[in-house]
Amino acid sequence: xxxxxxxxxxxxxxxxxxxxxxxxxAEFTTTGxxxxxxxxxxxxxxxxxxxxxxxxxxxxxxxxxDALESSIAAxxxxxxxxxxxxxQSVEGHLDGLTVEASNHxxxxxxxxxxxxxxxxxxxxxxxxxxxxxxxxxxxxSIVILHSLTTGAAFPRLKVSVGKSASARVIEIWSGGLEALxxxxxxxxxxxxASLSVATYQRLDLSAWYVxxxxxxxGRDARMHQSVIGMGAAYDRARNDAVFQGTxxxxxxxxxYLGRGTQVHDLRSHQLHNIGxxxxxxxxxxxxxxxxxxxxxxxxxxERGARRTDARQTNHNLLLSPHAxxxxxxxxxxRENDVxxxxxxxxxxxDELQRWYLESRGxxxxxxxxxxxxxxxxxxxxVLPRDVASVIEADIASQLDGVVVV
Amino acid sequence: xxxxVITDLRCNVGDKEILRGVNLTVRSGEVHVIMxxxxxxxxxxxxxxxxxxxxxxTGGSVTLDGVELLGxxxxxxxxxxLFLALQHPMEVPGVRPVDMLVAAGAQRNEVEATMALxxxxxxxxxxxxxxxVNVDLSGGERKRAExxxxxxLKPAFAVLDEIDSGLDVDALGAVARRxxxxxxxxxxxxLAITHFRRxxxxxxxxxxxxxSAGRVVAEGGPELAEVxxxxxxxxxxxxxxxxx
Numbered sequence: 001x002x003x004x005x006x007x008x009x010x011x012x013x014x015x016x017x018x019x020x021x022x023x024x025x026a027e028f029t030t031t032g033x034x035x036x037x038x039x040x041x042x043x044x045x046x047x048x049x050x051x052x053x054x055x056x057x058x059x060x061x062x063x064x065x066d067a068l069e070s071s072i073a074a075x076x077x078x079x080x081x082x083x084x085x086x087x088q089s090v091e092g093h094l095d096g097l098t099v100e101a102s103n104h105x106x107x108x109x110x111x112x113x114x115x116x117x118x119x120x121x122x123x124x125x126x127x128x129x130x131x132x133x134x135x136x137x138x139x140x141s142i143v144i145l146h147s148l149t150t151g152a153a154f155p156r157l158k159v160s161v162g163k164s165a166s167a168r169v170i171e172i173w174s175g176g177l178e179a180l181x182x183x184x185x186x187x188x189x190x191x192x193a194s195l196s197v198a199t200y201q202r203l204d205l206s207a208w209y210v211x212x213x214x215x216x217x218g219r220d221a222r223m224h225q226s227v228i229g230m231g232a233a234y235d236r237a238r239n240d241a242v243f244q245g246t247x248x249x250x251x252x253x254x255x256y257l258g259r260g261t262q263v264h265d266l267r268s269h270q271l272h273n274i275g276x277x278x279x280x281x282x283x284x285x286x287x288x289x290x291x292x293x294x295x296x297x298x299x300x301x302e303r304g305a306r307r308t309d310a311r312q313t314n315h316n317l318l319l320s321p322h323a324x325x326x327x328x329x330x331x332x333x334r335e336n337d338v339x340x341x342x343x344x345x346x347x348x349x350d351e352l353q354r355w356y357l358e359s360r361g362x363x364x365x366x367x368x369x370x371x372x373x374x375x376x377x378x379x380x381x382v383l384p385r386d387v388a389s390v391i392e393a394d395i396a397s398q399l400d401g402v403v404v405v
Numbered sequence: 406x407x408x409x410v411i412t413d414l415r416c417n418v419g420d421k422e423i424l425r426g427v428n429l430t431v432r433s434g435e436v437h438v439i440m441x442x443x444x445x446x447x448x449x450x451x452x453x454x455x456x457x458x459x460x461x462x463t464g465g466s467v468t469l470d471g472v473e474l475l476g477x478x479x480x481x482x483x484x485x486x487l488f489l490a491l492q493h494p495m496e497v498p499g500v501r502p503v504d505m506l507v508a509a510g511a512q513r514n515e516v517e518a519t520m521a522l523x524x525x526x527x528x529x530x531x532x533x534x535x536x537x538v539n540v541d542l543s544g545g546e547r548k549r550a551e552x553x554x555x556x557x558l559k560p561a562f563a564v565l566d567e568i569d570s571g572l573d574v575d576a577l578g579a580v581a582r583r584x585x586x587x588x589x590x591x592x593x594x595x596l597a598i599t600h601f602r603r604x605x606x607x608x609x610x611x612x613x614x615x616x617s618a619g620r621v622v623a624e625g626g627p628e629l630a631e632v633x634x635x636x637x638x639x640x641x642x643x644x645x646x647x648x649x
């Protein structure tokens with residue numbers, strides 16, 4: 001990784017906090033790229049990953065944007081634009097919401113074992129921070145449009161929702177030709193806060209996307225996170241939830257569609273440190289052609305976290321005999337008084353559901369398209385109808401080329 | 406005037422022969438009712454007509470205005486004019502009724518208004534049709550949603566598999582009235598499968614067919630229902646045995 005490190009080192013020297021960043025980069029070089037012997041990287045196609053394909057000082061040409069981005073932007077009361085992780089603009093205003101950007105290295109506390117987050121810490125241009133003031137109930141959509149260009153980008157986002165406040169954020173990832181995109185996002189919910197985040201990743205099919213999000217929930221906080229993966233050669237979404245207050249609830253819905261040789265890689269960790277908390281994970285995706293998907297998820301319940309209710313469901317559709325899905329749900333429970341369940345399946349489209357649609361007069365091809373689109377529609381159902389419609393139409397346009405064998 | 410002609414239809418489920426030569430003809434505007442004991446093949450007939458997976462037609466013919474349906478895909482049979490309202494309509498998560506009906510051939514610019522109108526016709530709250538297909542609907546609501554689809558797609562013939570089960574008295578009346586109107590509005594031919602006379606009190610049949618052991622063993626007018634009410638199916642089982 002000499003070439004990459006040369007550009008990284010060069011870039012770091014131009015930063016005001018170069019010393020801190022240098023330390024993190026040194027940590028990364030010591031740890032190196034993870035290996036598939038680590039459970040959270042098991043099955044990942046790391047043999048195809050070459051960091052030297054990328055450079056940190058890539059030219060930063062502005063992403064032109066497209067119809068979807070324009071349509072979504074028109075529906076946002078506040079539209080935040082970032083480019084290669086750098087805050088470009090904030091359009092609109094909502095009482096109780098502030099948007100700021102720092103140019104500091106990212107904190108890696110708690111992430112020391114994740115070398116990509118360490119790399120992000122060293123090389124992020126800074127953190128884009130959205131803060132919702134306590135008591136502010138924001139009903140309108142906050143849209144974040146992330147655009148990427150060729151090269152390596154290390155975006156960093158922090159959304160903090162104050163006590164008894166609520167907000168809805170829609171993130172769109174676009175562009176990223178031949179790019180490495182390593183976003184780290186943190187969602188902090190204070191007591192009785194409520195946040196809905198929908199992330200639609202539609203990067204170029206040549207990109208490597210290695211994302212990590214962490215949701216921290218205070219007492220009675222409620223989080224709903226939808227993660228939709230359509231783009232990238234390698235689409236990795238690690239989404240963790242950490243419960244710090246009783247009564248907190250976290251829902252994570254993820255979905256993806258694999259085409260060509262894409263790999264969609266979902267990891268999750270539902271960490272219940274405290275009792276009377278609830279988590280729901282629903283992951284549904286489809287792999288076509290020679291694509292594949294990976295799901296490994298861990299529900300961890302600490303001793304004393306009584307009356308925890310944690311569930312994990314992962315369903316994978318195989319649309320081709322050459323497609324493949326690996327699914328490994330894991331439970332680590334150190335308390336007896338809990339409700340915990342997991343279910344996973346890998347198989348073709350439901351034959352009877354398809355027949356039902358056909359028996360209405362829908363052709364087999366259209367029935368399959370509707371059912372696959374349905375996976376995404378379920379995930380989008382929590383969004384306002386106008387926003388969901390725009391994303392649904394964008395997904396539908398990409399489904400037309402998908403062949404079910 | 407259209408004509409649905411079922412001739413010597415035979416069908417297996419797995420290795421077991423369930424339909425053993427069904428014959429009947431339905432014409433536009435007619436209401437036919439099929440009655441019979443449990444396991445006689447009524448629902449199998451409905452599923453065989455619409456090409457449900459797992460139901461293997463081993464012989465016979467089903468034509469609609471002379472066009473053989475059995476060689477067609479399920480969607481082509483429906484588009485040719487044969488619609489099935491299921492006994493247990495399936496949930497299809499993520500798929501909206503409006504998108505399903507547009508894919509089935511309904512006009513996008515008209516379909517939502519038509520759905521709302523048809524929903525009112527059968528006493529179904531139109532907003533329930535904004536949910537994904539049959540998801541979070543009660544059994545009775547699903548039955549009414551099937552009739553809404555029928556009203557949108559306006560097929561030449563409808564096979565109604567126990568449309569009366571799960572419906573309360575008022576809902577059954579509304580569904581029956583809608584079907585009666587459809588027989589005149591566009592000449593819908595109805596083939597209704599039922600266990601209960603109650604449906605016949607709401608939907609006047611032209612012909613009642615009694616099935617037993619995979620065959621139609623008796624036919625008659627509405628008076629046949631009274632015979633069934635009085636004597637049950639036992640005498641008809643003997644007719645079936647005679648034909649074996």
